[in-house]
Amino acid sequence: MNTSILDPLYGGFPEVIEEYLELEHGIMKCIAFNSRGTLLAAGCNDGSCVIWDFLTRGVAKELRDNECSSPITSICWSKCGNRILVSAVDKSLSLWDVLSGKRIRRIVLQQTPLQARLHPAGSSKSSLCLACPLSCTPMIVDLNTEDTTFLKVSVSEKPSGPNPASRNKCSDGSTSFTPTAACFSRYGNLVYVGNSKGKILIIDTKDGEVRGMVPISGGSVVKSIVFSRNGQYLLTNSNDRIIRIYENLLPPKDEIRALDELNENLSDLNGVEKLKAIGSKCLTLFREFQDAITKVHWKAPCFSCDGEWVIGGSASKGEHKIYIWDRAGHLVKILEGPKEALTDLAWHPVRPIVVSVALNGTAYIWANDYTESWSAFAPDFKELEENEEYVEREDEFDLNPETEKVKGSDVDEDEEIDIMTVEKDHAFSDSDMSQEELWFLPVSPIPDVPEPQDKFLESSSKLVDSNNSESTFSEEAVTNRHKMNHASSPVEDDAVGTRIKRNRKPSEKVLELQAEKVNNSKSSKSSRTNTKSLVDENARNGFYYDELSDE
Structure with a gap:
């Protein structure tokens, strides 16, 4: 998709429901766009994964496994778009090859993963993923070797296994743990973990050590955490019904080096105080969003494609509302859909389009209420309410060589034009523009059924x-x-x-x-x-x- 030829007036935020997607069999539970926004993947309640061609709004491929018939909890694209990672209620993680439609790897964890994210590496061969189980600490899983590294959720504890020490115990003797949210940084060098004590831990991906800590005001449980596309801002959704935006102060590609320098400069501090001091140099609170009147809980909050807008769905039952704020903190729009609970949200990577999934499995596509304004293209253009007869002047289209000279073209006709080199698009600055990147899925034409003679x-x-x-x-x-x-x-x-x-x-x-x-x-x-x-x-x-x- 060439963003340089898009309509400059086609911007802002969505306003109305443009279309909806519905499956004949199965109910969609979660959705995710690929990096280009040309494909939309949806996880269903029957364990299948449906890939929609978002330009034609048709089903391009269906990924189905006989071993998995449980509802899908999360779905994630690889950076190049060739692979999809799916987590299900049956405690499984499945890695799929999108083009061939074959399953590459399937592993079963000890707990149900509520969310799973692939490492944001440019290579399609990256097999590391971050899983956030229901009753266990977040873990980094190698899908090839099935090696699991449990991450710390508190600076006073060591890495906890499947049954960490916790406050409550279940009837079967196993320990209960509050679900913890986690996400990779833009290049995957760090993992940001939001724990149940209202703190954000900055953890090194390689060794699993805590490099910094940022306390959240109020100390409420962090339910979700997500980065903006450019990695400049971090969003947290807490149990106190407040969405917080933090500005990332670390350089995107040299995060580890910057943390090492902070560690050396703060050598006079030790323990938790040192981690808090380092954390204050990494993240700073930018904005807080909440509904002060209704005090609603938020569902699947995220950033827009350019990070200028923040959206959050209402978690109240029986209503389909999407709140849109600008980055300055002002509520600019409330989108009201049908009276159905909202389960997931996704903002298009390029366009001001939002896709929301209702409880009944229908995906609604929200877009601009676009009206043509021809006067915006030419300042002297006059719009007419009705047709008028135009009287042409006698010399209106005459060319007088004495007063007007025809300017020659400045284009060098002998210059060779390069049509093979692809320039890097700033809208996809987080992509390597790899030759292996998958944009579209080939669709085989289906012939019409011949009518019997x-x-x-x-x-x-x-x-x-x-x-x-x-x-x-x-x-x-x-x-x-x-x-x-x-x-x-x-x-x-x-x-x-x-x-x-x-x-x-x-x-x-x-x-x-x-x-x-x-x-x-x-x-x-x-x-x-x-x-x-x-x-x-x-x-x-x-x-x-x-x-x-x-x-």
């Missing part, structure tokens, strides 16, 4: 006779007429053959042409008869002509 032969055929009346012929009569008129009337033969193939009645225009042809034939025959009788009568009377004309 026996129905026409078995049923009576209605043709137009010379009197423009309908007569019924049997199968044998139609066949004989088709053979007899082949040499004399190929037009009628082709017409009959076409009607047999398509099983359609002749149109009104064809009937008129046939009737006109019959009338002309009648008049021509009558004229010949009258001429012949006149010649015979004149011959009997002794009058002869050298030449007779039928006309």
Whole structure:
């Protein structure tokens, strides 16, 4: 998609429901766009994954596994778009090859993963993923070797396994743990973990060590955490019904080096105080968003494609509301959909389009209420309410060489134009523009089912006779007429053959042409008869002509 040729007026935020997507079988639970926004993947309640071509709004491919029939909890694209990671209620993680539709790897965890994200590496061979289980600490899983590294959720604890020490115990003896949110940084060097004690931990991906800590005001449980596309801002959704935006102060590509320098500069501090000091140099609170009147909980909050807008869905039952704020903190729009609970949200990577999923499995596409304004393209353009007659001046389009000179073109016609080099698009600055990147899925055309010809032969055929009346012929009569008129009337033969193939009645225009042809034939025959009788009568009377004309 070339963003340089997009309409500059097509911006801002969505306003109305443009279209909706619905499956004949299955209910969509979660959605995710690829990096280009050309494909939309949806995880269903029957364990399948449906990929929509977002430009044609048609299903391009379906990924289905006989071993997995449980509802999908999350879905994630790889950076190049060739692979999809799916987590399900049956505690499984499945990695799919999108182009071939085959499953590459499937592993089963000890807890149900609520969310799973692939490492944001440019290579399609990256097998690391970040999983956030229901009752366990976040973990980094190598899908090839099935090695699991549990991350710390508190600076006072060591990495906890599947059954960490916690506050409550279940009836079966296993420990209960509050679900913890986590996400990779833009390039995957760090993992940001929001724990149940209202703190954001900055963890090194390689060794799993906590490098910094940022306390959240109020100390409420962090339910979700997500980065903006450019990695400049971090969003957290807490249990206190407040969405917080933090500005990332670390350089995107040199995060580890910057943390090492901060560690050396703060060598006089130790323990938690040092981690808090480092965390204050990494993240700073930018904005807070909440509904002070209704105090609603938020569902699936995220950034817009350019990070200028923040959206959050209402978690209240029976309502489909999407709140949109600008980055300054002002509420600019509330989108109200049907009276159905909202389950997931996704903002298009390029356009101001939002896709929301309802509880019944329908995906609604929200877009701009776009109206054409031609005066915006030319300041001197005047819009007319109705057509007016324009009187042209005599010399309006004359070219006077004395006063006006035709400027020559500055384009060098001998210059070679490079049509092979692809320039890097700033809208996809987080992509490597790899040759292996998958933009679209090839779709094989499905031929129409041929209509059976026996129905026409078995049923009576209605043709137009010379009197423009309908007569019924049997199968044998139609066949004989088709053979007899082949040499004399190929037009009628082709017409009959076409009607047999398509099983359609002749149109009104064809009937008129046939009737006109019959009338002309009648008049021509009558004229010949009258001429012949006149010649015979004149011959009997002794009058002869050298030449007779039928006309």
